[in-house]
Amino acid sequence: MTVFIISGKKGALDDLINERFAGDKENLIMILQAINKEYNYLPRPALTYVSTRLDVPLSQIYGIATFYSMFSLEPRGRNIVTICLGTACHVRGGERIKERLESYLGIHAGDTTEDMRFTLETVRCIGCCSLGPVVTVNEKVYARTDSEKTLKTLDQYE
Numbered sequence: 609m610t611v612f613i614i615s616g617k618k619g620a621l622d623d624l625i626n627e628r629f630a631g632d633k634e635n636l637i638m639i640l641q642a643i644n645k646e647y648n649y650l651p652r653p654a655l656t657y658v659s660t661r662l663d664v665p666l667s668q669i670y671g672i673a674t675f676y677s678m679f680s681l682e683p684r685g686r687n688i689v690t691i692c693l694g695t696a697c698h699v700r701g702g703e704r705i706k707e708r709l710e711s712y713l714g715i716h717a718g719d720t721t722e723d724m725r726f727t728l729e730t731v732r733c734i735g736c737c738s739l740g741p742v743v744t745v746n747e748k749v750y751a752r753t754d755s756e757k758t759l760k761t762l763d764q765y766e
């Protein structure tokens with residue numbers, strides 16, 4: 609049986625599926641969220657295992673994994689930096705923040721630093737336009753930010 613480490617404990621993915629989600633395929637999206645949260649992406653072996661365990665076609669799982677932007681099929685960094693480039697944030701300097709971060713981190717949006725510390729992403733509006741420009745790091749929102757403030761913010765994240 610494949611053993612996955614969940615929440616820092618060496619345990620089977622089975623435990624997660626059974627104990628937290630009652631082994632119920634109706635909870636598939638929540639199971640995928642838990643896996644994605646643990647690894648910051650959805651490892652293929654985990655998806656294959658879930659498919660077998662819940663008797664859900666792998667194609668259906670991939671369909672969900674690719675439909676929702678919260679899921680990633682590629683390994684991502686420990687910290688996800690997301691720059692809003694929706695219209696309101698764009699006109700207030702979102703693009704400048706993106707260019708500065710790309711230069712500072714040495715990657716393009718969509719990529720991950722070699723040390724796996726940061727993944728840089730962009731989004732088209734996160735629904736708080738009046739606070740733009742907005743950058744999020746993991747789940748924390750940094751409002752009315754700029755390039756220099758954002759660079760200082762990144763120092764807080766290992």
Ligand code: FES
Pocket residue numbers: 692693694695696697698732733734735736737738740742
């Ligand atoms: S455009 Fe950035 S939050 Fe809406």
